[in-house]
Amino acid sequence: MNSILEIQDLRVYFRTIFGDAKSLDGVSLKVYEKEILGIAGESGCGKSTLVEGVLKLVKPPGYIHSGKVIYSEKNLLELEEEEFRKLRWKELSYIPQGSMNSLNPVIKIEEQMIDGIISHIDIPYTEAKEIALEALNSAGLLPDVAQMFPHELSGGMRQRVCIAMSVCLKPKIIFADEPVTALDVVMQKLNLQTIGELKERFGVTVVMVAHDMAWHAEVADRICIMYAGKIVEIGLASDIFTEPLHPYTKGLLEAIPSLERRFSKSIPGIAPSPLNWPNGCRFHPRCSNKMKVCEEIDPPLIEIEDSRFVACHLYGGK
Amino acid sequence: MRIFKDSPKFTTGVIIILVLLIIVFLEPTINNYRLKGHSSTEIGLYDISLLSSREHPFGTDTYGRDVLSLILTGLKYSLLIGFIAGSLATIIAVVSATIAGYKGGGIDTFITTVSNAILIIPSWPILAIIVLFVRKVDLFFLSLILAFFSWAGSSRQIKPQISSLKERPYVELARVTGFSDLEIMFKEILPNFLPYIFVGFSYAVTGTMMAETALRLVGLGPADIPSLGQVLNWALYAGALAQGHYFLVLTPIVILILIFVSINLINVGLDEVYNPRLKQITGV
Amino acid sequence: MENLLELKNITKIFRRASFEFTRERVVYALNDVSFSMDTEPKILALVGESGSGKTTICKLILALEESTSGEVRYKGIPLSKWLKEDLKEYRREVQIIFQDPFETFNPFYRADRILWTVIQKFNLAKDNNEAKSKIEESLEAVGLRPKEILGRYPHQLSGGERQRFMLARVYILRPKLLVADEPVSMLDASLRAVFLDHLKDFKKNGISCLYITHDLNTAYYISDYIIIIYAGKILEKGTVEGVIRNPLHPYTKMLINSIPIPDPNKRWKDKVNIDITQLQKTSGRETVKGCVFYNRCDYAMEKCKDSVPPMKKVENQEVSCFLY
Numbered sequence: 001m002n003s004i005l006e007i008q009d010l011r012v013y014f015r016t017i018f019g020d021a022k023s024l025d026g027v028s029l030k031v032y033e034k035e036i037l038g039i040a041g042e043s044g045c046g047k048s049t050l051v052e053g054v055l056k057l058v059k060p061p062g063y064i065h066s067g068k069v070i071y072s073e074k075n076l077l078e079l080e081e082e083e084f085r086k087l088r089w090k091e092l093s094y095i096p097q098g099s100m101n102s103l104n105p106v107i108k109i110e111e112q113m114i115d116g117i118i119s120h121i122d123i124p125y126t127e128a129k130e131i132a133l134e135a136l137n138s139a140g141l142l143p144d145v146a147q148m149f150p151h152e153l154s155g156g157m158r159q160r161v162c163i164a165m166s167v168c169l170k171p172k173i174i175f176a177d178e179p180v181t182a183l184d185v186v187m188q189k190l191n192l193q194t195i196g197e198l199k200e201r202f203g204v205t206v207v208m209v210a211h212d213m214a215w216h217a218e219v220a221d222r223i224c225i226m227y228a229g230k231i232v233e234i235g236l237a238s239d240i241f242t243e244p245l246h247p248y249t250k251g252l253l254e255a256i257p258s259l260e261r262r263f264s265k266s267i268p269g270i271a272p273s274p275l276n277w278p279n280g281c282r283f284h285p286r287c288s289n290k291m292k293v294c295e296e297i298d299p300p301l302i303e304i305e306d307s308r309f310v311a312c313h314l315y316g317g318k
Numbered sequence: 319m320r321i322f323k324d325s326p327k328f329t330t331g332v333i334i335i336l337v338l339l340i341i342v343f344l345e346p347t348i349n350n351y352r353l354k355g356h357s358s359t360e361i362g363l364y365d366i367s368l369l370s371s372r373e374h375p376f377g378t379d380t381y382g383r384d385v386l387s388l389i390l391t392g393l394k395y396s397l398l399i400g401f402i403a404g405s406l407a408t409i410i411a412v413v414s415a416t417i418a419g420y421k422g423g424g425i426d427t428f429i430t431t432v433s434n435a436i437l438i439i440p441s442w443p444i445l446a447i448i449v450l451f452v453r454k455v456d457l458f459f460l461s462l463i464l465a466f467f468s469w470a471g472s473s474r475q476i477k478p479q480i481s482s483l484k485e486r487p488y489v490e491l492a493r494v495t496g497f498s499d500l501e502i503m504f505k506e507i508l509p510n511f512l513p514y515i516f517v518g519f520s521y522a523v524t525g526t527m528m529a530e531t532a533l534r535l536v537g538l539g540p541a542d543i544p545s546l547g548q549v550l551n552w553a554l555y556a557g558a559l560a561q562g563h564y565f566l567v568l569t570p571i572v573i574l575i576l577i578f579v580s581i582n583l584i585n586v587g588l589d590e591v592y593n594p595r596l597k598q599i600t601g602v
Numbered sequence: 603m604e605n606l607l608e609l610k611n612i613t614k615i616f617r618r619a620s621f622e623f624t625r626e627r628v629v630y631a632l633n634d635v636s637f638s639m640d641t642e643p644k645i646l647a648l649v650g651e652s653g654s655g656k657t658t659i660c661k662l663i664l665a666l667e668e669s670t671s672g673e674v675r676y677k678g679i680p681l682s683k684w685l686k687e688d689l690k691e692y693r694r695e696v697q698i699i700f701q702d703p704f705e706t707f708n709p710f711y712r713a714d715r716i717l718w719t720v721i722q723k724f725n726l727a728k729d730n731n732e733a734k735s736k737i738e739e740s741l742e743a744v745g746l747r748p749k750e751i752l753g754r755y756p757h758q759l760s761g762g763e764r765q766r767f768m769l770a771r772v773y774i775l776r777p778k779l780l781v782a783d784e785p786v787s788m789l790d791a792s793l794r795a796v797f798l799d800h801l802k803d804f805k806k807n808g809i810s811c812l813y814i815t816h817d818l819n820t821a822y823y824i825s826d827y828i829i830i831i832y833a834g835k836i837l838e839k840g841t842v843e844g845v846i847r848n849p850l851h852p853y854t855k856m857l858i859n860s861i862p863i864p865d866p867n868k869r870w871k872d873k874v875n876i877d878i879t880q881l882q883k884t885s886g887r888e889t890v891k892g893c894v895f896y897n898r899c900d901y902a903m904e905k906c907k908d909s910v911p912p913m914k915k916v917e918n919q920e921v922s923c924f925l926y
Binding site: 085184214217218237253255259267271 | 823
Binding site: 486487488490491492493494495496497508509510 | 664666689690693697698700702705706707708709710711716719720723724
């Protein structure tokens with residue numbers, strides 16, 4: 001499989017009066033063509049910050065501290081803003097968290113999409129309109145939606161419109177941040193399926209950030225688990241669920257209540273603060289497999305087998 | 319106290335106001351010393367229209383009054399009127415907005431109608447008429463009527479914010495804990511409102527001061543309460559500029575400007591430091 | 603034996619402004635809803651999606667709003683009587699845990715103020731010392747360390763810590779009925795179980811819980827009974843094993859079918875059926891004609907459009923559907 005985007009040791013920090021909050025602290029990751037990559041983790045792990053960093057959307061008091069993002073043989077972080085703008089939406093598309101609530105309430109759906117298209121590529125209005133309608137269709141929406149206002153649609157349908165907007169210009173990679181979080185269960189299923197179909201229809205790569213492991217189980221090919229600003233495990237979805245390696249991954253999976261079993265278990269302790277990451281392995285204060293070395297040395301992310309990565313002292317190298 | 323370090327604007331504003339307040343505090347002492355027990359508005363104390371000298375650093379006016387002392391007194395009254403009128407206006411605005419915003423319904427409609435009426439009616443002419451026809455306008459009455467025409471704008475601005483705060487879960491929690499409406503208004507909602515109240519207060523102070531100055535400049539207002547506006551009015555009517563008495567005209571103007579500027583600097587400084595959207599550094 | 607809580611034929615109408623001058627939009631947030639909880643401590647899950655009316659029920663029970671018609675009874679006495687004669691006692695016995703840990707604290711005060719206020723308001727301690735020890739005891743009972751937590755402001759605490767404060771408040775107050783409105787939806791998945799376990803503990807200590815949620819999974823985890831609500835109407839109710847293992851109403855089946863299974867080998871096989879009518883929001887219907895689920899039901903019949911199916915006892919549950 002070809003790697004289409006490579007993130008190298010990306011660090012995004014936030015300035016505070018107590019010093020820098022190291023929200024994203026050294027993440028390296030390869031994104032492959034035509035895959036759905038799920039980024040999982042809980043609040044504060046840095047997953048949203050990762051996407052913002054890659055797309056250079058970090059706002060003050062946050063700033064990109066260091067790292068590289070290689071796309072098309074160029075380091076995106078070094079590109080001028082003008083050049084990068086051309087890439088955004090055309091090749092790298094973004095569905096931010098809560099985007100369904102950010103649609104302009106006084107403009108018809110169709111107009112909003114056309115506005116967006118025209119501001120990115122110089123084509124006549126009629127062509128842009130065609131593109132918009134086609135995008136709506138590919139997201140499984142009826143053409144009637146184009147003439148509606150956002151408030152006339154339910155939250156789930158608005159989110160589908162946002163998904164449609166993201167594929168307008170047939171991008172190579174779509175970054176979706178918590179795309180189904182605020183939706184009803186049935187709409188969640190609908191939108192997750194839509195995202196899954198994008199890969200089938202367009203061969204587009206999707207990077208989906210979500211805290212709910214079950215959603216990743218439904219659509220992701222590979223899953224990357226993050227904790228405390230770093231990646232702790234990467235693997236194929238089936239591997240992660242059947243054979244989780246990292247104790248945190250195991251804990252996450254055990255915490256999922258499901259209708260198959262009336263059981264759920266929490267991970268003891270609380271998530272650490274980015275102002276003060278624990279020494280050594282950041283998960284060690286909450287880990288039941290803790291060893292002496294875990295308190296002192298932060299385990300690097302190593303490739304155990306083909307495409308299977310874990311950052312834990314319990315596992316050796318390849 | 320970090321704000322003094324973080325915001326030069328705030329610090330400057332505070333320093334100016336403090337200096338002015340200290341002067342006002344010392345005014346009785348200074349004037350007593352300089353005028354030897356006489357009032358600064360007393361006519362004929364000195365020779366008229368004297369120019370700047372060691373004894374009269376700002377000269378004397380056409381009524382034979384020492385300009386420096388007159389200005390000090392003027393500053394005292396201006397600040398006093400501004401402060402009292404501003405406080406009254408703010409209190410009325412906050413109380414009316416809170417009751418209207420929290421209770422809603424009939425009382426809300428009533429208060430809103432009243433405030434709308436006050437806003438629409440051209441307040442300044444009515445202010446002028448009241449001052450013209452009321453026989454004895456003392457300091458408190460003057461402040462009261464200035465406040466009366468000043469509270470409506472703030473009230474209308476504050477009310478919808480109170481209405482929205484009413485829906486917050488912590489207010490619902492307070493209700494579920496058995497808090498009475500009054501307790502909720504004053505213990506839960508208003509404390510979160512202090513920054514806005516403070517800003518509203520500062521604008522009320524400057525607003526009423528300006529209205530008062532405007533009254534004076536057309537010759538209205540009690541002459542025995544010589545605010546800076548009154549001093550300015552006397553100067554202009556006596557043709558001070560033509561006679562070269564620049565101090566008499568410029569000093570009240572400059573001091574008024576200083577007061578407005580310093581209050582605005584304080585507001586801007588506070589906003590810069592505490593408004594999360596403008597923050598360059600987080601964690602305040 | 604009187605029921606602990608009873609809702610009888612509750613209807614709640616909201617009047618909204620409409621873009622048309624002459625017509626006022628009438629929205630039925632709740633339409634003829636009835637259910638009850640008996641005095642034996644149990645956890646009843648009220649499952650519905652946004653706009654189903656579950657939050658309105660929560661506000662009605664807590665007397666934050668009034669119903670348009672119908673009656674709420676607590677211990678057999680109408681709510682209106684409680685409010686007039688013994689509001690304090692009602693507030694003591696019926697309490698809430700909110701969904702949003704960030705908004706339930708007044709940012710102006712320290713976090714522990716919510717514990718001090720309940721002690722003061724309900725006279726739960728003779729003096730400051732007793733109050734302090736009660737507070738410390740309650741914090742420890744929910745897994746917080748008093749030395750670290752007391753004196754902090756809400757913004758210095760994490761979401762999980764704040765929700766635990768809410769639990770501590772319940773611990774001190776010991777209500778008879780706790781209404782929990784989506785208490786874990788804003789918590790990290792890895793913390794939910796421990797929170798919900800506390801609700802189970804409360805049940806053992808005599809506190810009944812009305813657990814309001816959209817998440818069938820957590821409902822299954824802790825509740826004894828379950829009620830499914832949609833667009834202001836109850837569609838199915840029964841024991842949680844009964845409803846989950848053998849769902850009767852098409853909506854319940856649809857809900858269960860839409861839940862993602864955390865197993866990549868068991869992915870959804872079917873696709874969601876989308877229809878133009880699904881574009882409109884489902885919250886708050888404007889008429890009371892016909893079954894609320896008509897527009898989305900795969901089994902819809904002609905009579906479903908015109909009349910409301912009555913609540914019928916079928917097998918172990920009660921369903922409102924013409925299929926039965």
